[in-house]
Amino acid sequence: MADSKIPSHLRTRGSMExxxxxxxxxxxxxxxxxxxxxxxxxxxxADGENPLDFREHLARAEEVGVKGVVQVGTDVPTSLWSxxxxxxxxxxxxxxxxxxxxxxxxxxxxxxxxxxYVIDDLAKRPRVVAIGETGLxxxxxxxPLHQAQRRSFVEHIRLAKSHNIALQIHDRDAHQEVVDIxxxxxxxxxxxxxxxxxxxxxAAILNEHGWYxxxxxxxxxxxxxxxxxxxxxxxxxxxxxxxxxxFLTPQPHRGKPNSPYMxxxxxxxxxxxxxxxxxxxxxxxTKNTFQxxxxxxxxxxxxxTNPVTGQPWDELEPSPFHES
Ligand SMILES: [Zn+2]
Numbered sequence: 001m002a003d004s005k006i007p008s009h010l011r012t013r014g015s016m017e018x019x020x021x022x023x024x025x026x027x028x029x030x031x032x033x034x035x036x037x038x039x040x041x042x043x044x045x046a047d048g049e050n051p052l053d054f055r056e057h058l059a060r061a062e063e064v065g066v067k068g069v070v071q072v073g074t075d076v077p078t079s080l081w082s083x084x085x086x087x088x089x090x091x092x093x094x095x096x097x098x099x100x101x102x103x104x105x106x107x108x109x110x111x112x113x114x115x116x117y118v119i120d121d122l123a124k125r126p127r128v129v130a131i132g133e134t135g136l137x138x139x140x141x142x143x144p145l146h147q148a149q150r151r152s153f154v155e156h157i158r159l160a161k162s163h164n165i166a167l168q169i170h171d172r173d174a175h176q177e178v179v180d181i182x183x184x185x186x187x188x189x190x191x192x193x194x195x196x197x198x199x200x201x202x203a204a205i206l207n208e209h210g211w212y213x214x215x216x217x218x219x220x221x222x223x224x225x226x227x228x229x230x231x232x233x234x235x236x237x238x239x240x241x242x243x244x245x246x247f248l249t250p251q252p253h254r255g256k257p258n259s260p261y262m263x264x265x266x267x268x269x270x271x272x273x274x275x276x277x278x279x280x281x282x283x284x285x286t287k288n289t290f291q292x293x294x295x296x297x298x299x300x301x302x303x304x305t306n307p308v309t310g311q312p313w314d315e316l317e318p319s320p321f322h323e324s
Contacts, residue, residue, distance in 0.1 A: 006084050008053035009046040010077055013246050013257075023048045026253040029264040032065030034282035036267065037289045037296070038260035039214050040095075040133070040168065040194045040242035041069045044081050047246035048257035057245070058091045061260040065282075068092065068296045069260050070242075072133055072168065072194075074099035076118050086127035090301045093293055095130035095168050096122045100137040103152035104145035112148070116155050123163040126299035130292075131160040132168020133194055136181075139173040150181065157185045166190040166292045168214075175202050187211065190292045195244050196230065203230040206238060212292060214240035217250030217258065220269040228273055236274075240292065241267055241285050 014021040025048055038061065043054040052060070058069065068091040073079030079096035086094035096119050098106060106112040122128055134156035136149050160167040167188040171178045175198050182191065187209065196213035198206075206213055213234050219227050231239070241263060243249075249258040250265040271281045 006081065006088070009051060010044040010081055011046070012051070013045050013047040021047055021257070023256050025050070025052065025259060026249070026256045026262065028060060028064055028261055031063065032264050032267065032278070032282055034279045034286070035065050035067040036241060036263060036282045036285050038066055038069045038243050038245070038263050039192070039240045039289060039292075040072050040216070041245040041260055042074070042078070042247075043069065043071055043085070043092075043245060043260075044078055045246050051257075052259060054085060054089070054092070057259050057261070058089070061263070062091070064261050064264055066260050066263045070095055070130065070168075070293060072130075073097060074133060075102045076115050079119060079122055083122045083125050083128050087125065088301055090296060093127055093129045093296060094122075094125075095132040095166075096128055097132050097134040097156055097168070098152055099133055100135050100149045100153065100170055101140050104141055104148040107145075107148035107152070112152060116152075116159070119156075120159055120162075123159055123165060127301070128165070129294060130166040130168050130192075131156050131163070131188075132166070132192070133170040134167070135170040135172075136174035136178050137170060137172040138177075150177075153178075153181060154185055157182070157188065160188040161186070164189070166192055168192050168194045170194060171197065179205055182209075182211075192240060192292060194242065195248065197227065198230055199226040200229045200233045203233040207233070207235045210238065212238050212240050212288065214242045215266065215270060216242050216244045217248040217254070217262065217266050219273075220251040220266055221254065222251075231270060231273055236284055237288055237291075239270075239285065240288055241270070 043057050071082040071092050072095040073082040082094040086092045098115050192212040194214050195216040243258050245258040249256050271278045
């Protein structure tokens with residue numbers, strides 16, 4: 001695929017953290033026999049000594065039985081990127097949103113409504129299957145700015161419902177209030193707690209309302225006893241799996257760059273905890289994933305032909321929102 005207009009990366013993880021990210025990617029795990037999907041990844045973030053671009057991530061994932069990815073936006077540029085990649089790449093579906101740690105800044109600049117307008121527009125695209133990630137983060141954002149987060153979260157809930165697509169929630173240290181807002185506002189039919197971080201009590205609340213818990217590499221960490229207890233409480237038809245690439249790499253590679261091809265480590269750990277056969281769990285996770293987002297080929301990528309050369313075009317027209 002020569003010089004596509006879609007850039008490989010939009011930012012680097014190194015610029016987001018003080019830590020040295022000169023790390024190698026871990027080796028590929030043994031392949032899964034039953035295919036699964038990574039429900040949440042940020043492939044636009046470069047990480048490690050030799051960053052992988054989205055096609056390299058996807059190729060490695062396929063080698064180990066991870067057949068596709070939900071690529072998740074966190075602001076306007078990354079949401080556009082996610083929707084653009086999904087439009088040309090059969091292994092990618094997109095989620096679009098303003099992240100709870102981005103919303104307060106936009107609110108202060110007076111541009112949150114403009115950003116939400118773009119998200120609303122992107123949500124009309126056929127391979128955009130979720131509004132996310134949105135929610136509340138009381139860990140990284142200070143109390144005076146929580147009101148802007150709440151308003152943004154409510155607007156995103158409304159968007160998910162008006163487009164009848166899934167909602168992916170980022171909930172950090174805000175379990176009770178996330179639940180309260182969902183109940184007050186009326187949760188979308190398919191509501192997912194991405195990188196679920198609750199305990200057995202929150203898992204029971206999710207079961208009660210038919211909401212989904214998406215488990216990331218954090219469930220494999222030795223100090224994650226409460227999270228592991230929550231996994232055992234969740235209804236089997238309400239669990240999902242994700243990497244949150246490039247963050248939260250599962251054991252035994254915690255601290256290294258993450259990639260969708262690391263899903264088998266998390267899946268095998270979950271299967272052991274649930275005393276389930278690995279293939280049976282993979283089958284269940286894929287069934288649940290399709291229930292939330294549909295199948296990756298429900299709205300196939302359009303292969304367009306250049307009328308002059310007769311060759312396929314593998315790139316989009318630049319989106320009107322892209323900065324030149
Ligand atoms: Zn994320």
